[in-house]
Amino acid sequence: MDRMIRIALPLVACVGLAALATPAAAQAQTPVWEENFEGTSIDGNTWTYDVGTGCQIGICGWGNSELQYYTSRPENARIENGNLVIEARRENFEGSPFTSARLKTEGRVHFKYGTLEARIKTPEAGNGVWPAYWLLGAVGVWPDRGEIDIMEIGNVDGIAAGMANRLVGGAVHWNYGGGHASHADYADFPSDLHDDYRTYRMTWDPQFIRVSVDGLQYFEMAISDIEGASLHEFHAPHVLLLNLAVGGSYTGIFDPNGITAPLPGRMLVDWIRLYQDHPDSELHIGGNNATPPGRFGIYSEQSGLAGALDFGSNADLFVWNNLSPIAGAPFEGNEAMAFRASAGQWFGLGILTDYRNMSAYAGGALKFHMRTTTPATFKIGINTSFGDSWVDFTANGPNYGLVRDGQWHEVTIPFSAFYDLDLHAVKQMFMVVADPPAQDVEFFIDNVYYQSP
Template sequence: MRIQRTLAATLALLAGTASAAFSPAGQAQTLVWEDNFDGPSIDSGKWTYDVGNGCQIGLCGWGNNELQYYTSRPQNARIENGNLVIEAHREAFEGSAFTSARLKTEGRMHFKYGTLEARMKIPQVGNGLWPAYWMLGTIGVWPGRGEIDIMEAGNAGAIADGVANRRLGAAVHWDYNGSQADYGHDYNSTTDLQNDFHTYRMTWDAQFIRITIDNQPYFEFAISDIEGASLHEFHQQYYLLLNLAVGGLYTGVNSPQGVTAPLPGKLEVDYIRLYQNPGDELYVGSSSATPAGKFGVFTERSDVVGRLNYGQDSELYLWNNLTPTSAAPVEGSEVMSFRAAAGNWYGLGVITDYRNMGNYAGGSLKFQMQTTTQSTFKIGINTSFGDSWVDFVAGGNNYGLVRDGAWHQVTIPFSAFYDLDLGAVKQMFMVVSDPPAADVNFAIDDVYYQSP
């Protein structure tokens, strides 16, 4: 879904990229994940949503000047006649002129290497619709996380050439020595693609990313020169995304008045199937749920069903303006104890692998804290929906915290967090504050999740 083109020619040569015809992998693979969209509704164990216009994550227009507001409403995403339907509408909604949907498997299914096949029917893209079937890496910050665009349609060049509904695009994006790098290739079909379903297949191994439509090749990218072309991003796990954008840089349509494509417009998906070889990587969140009980985030208590192992599957990051201090732990021998200087923001976060904490829905985050500060701070959790925060304001609801310098048990119901996806937790505990007026001293210990 990113459309900038930088360093493309140089890096394509460096990476050994070619757009010549190729043969798909011949070895037999095993079906390891699929969605045939045969149920009454979208399977929340396989898909979640991006909701909003991107501003909530500091990326208004989703980084591409897109015009739609993504929702999770059935009007925009549903199962219909055995197909997933993503439907864009022209309607005023939350300050946007259009609505649509963007689904993703983040926290539900990630994989490295395999053959991914989808049977889809795109809408009549005309001027302004932008269907996309693509992938993002699970590690890092874009472009360093990597991106693989398997199928996109509706670009400005195709509109100008009169082939908007026959031209497909595929692309990859990554970080090359600190700069954004891109390689893309377009393909013109002999028929209008909105009239029927077509099968899109990506084969991905340690050597190549290759993409076909109805067995006709239209993209190839060599990824074996990992060090020389800085292609580490394409050798880690990715998750899937499906969306139908309206307007944006890719389409060259940047105002609601410029959108003349027929609306409502539908992207329809009959099925998606993933096949892999032995040794390929697969993460399925539904089979990796953390058992109910107490889960230790930063604690040495013994009555937990599991715990984070710092230096192995998790790390404590001090983001800004925190100096370690001495404090007696409330339990065990470790404690988070810091001083933040006045006049500068401070923050920390416990970063982990993806964790399926779905069994803890309806439960709470518990920790011990001691402080005397009267300034406001926030406690947060990061999931597939982004950051979610609870404010601690002097005189407000402090969930058991007393600001008297003694240890106090703090209990925050998970229901107090906004837009929390416990099925895909990435940072299990965060603290942040705007610049305080006076120095702040605080200590935190015995942090754990409690199921209902």
């Protein structure tokens, strides 16, 4: 679903039902995770949203020239009669001609290997509506992170053949030799898929990824040749996504006037179940790994912390560009981030971790000590499932306690000052970046921590 244009190693096949294999029935077992949508609202401990057009993260149209604006409004995503409802609507919103929703379990539910089933009723695809049920690798940048498309309907070839609502596809995407590789299979189902609920099942183990609908297999990919085919992405945890797109490259329709599928269109998800029995399976439930409240040390040696990053073990400091270490006494402890940036080049750094559930810190603040004399504008950021979120420090604007006099000052940025911050899924807990300064810049940062309310 993410940047679906296939530009390398396309291995695409379209098969009819006569060629379909019937996989063995799933063993009767207890799901290790399930979602039955029994509440009155979407559970934020399980789901979060991608919002907007993708431009905010540098992939306008979500990499596929899609025409909708994704929202988190109940008009586009809600719980109704025991179903998750994702609704695409024709309406002008924030400059886009359509709205819809894209939900994901990023930072909340990640898994590797298993049998994943979902009971879904898709909308009438017609021309331009594109439902999808898929996975993305939990770590990395596409296509390095990998992608498994379990179900997609509304393909351009299906539209051209007059079977838009019968042609169902599965695909995988990965990085091969520094480029994008993909493999896709399609099947012509004997009746319109949107006529009723269908059970879409993926089985994923170290040898194969296979996908079926109502027991009929329509996709298979061998993944055991990890080194030869560069398939590392499919042996790492993935997150689940559900969305309903409008237009774009998969449908071959790029003009809003060309969308003739009935709108509003609704994708209904009754339940989702994950079974795991392979010894190398992995399952991460973010809600079971929430960081306790208090003070959490990002780059701090103070005592009394509720927890702290361990550099070299679960955290790394990455210098991105134009920063040279300099000597300087720390504010506390034995170390500080002390750097010089040369004039005329952007500079930046970030502290990278695994996923951290910092939801107990909502309503709290990012705190650190800093000393500098630069008048240059810089940004302090946090990266979460929503992408990068930044707070600007300008010479004449809010500086949250910083005084640029060369002395140590405590800086306190309330988390509410960051735009689109998902504290359930923090990936880079502290970042600094700046456009090219007019003069050399020296700065010192120490005692960085999160403070809960």
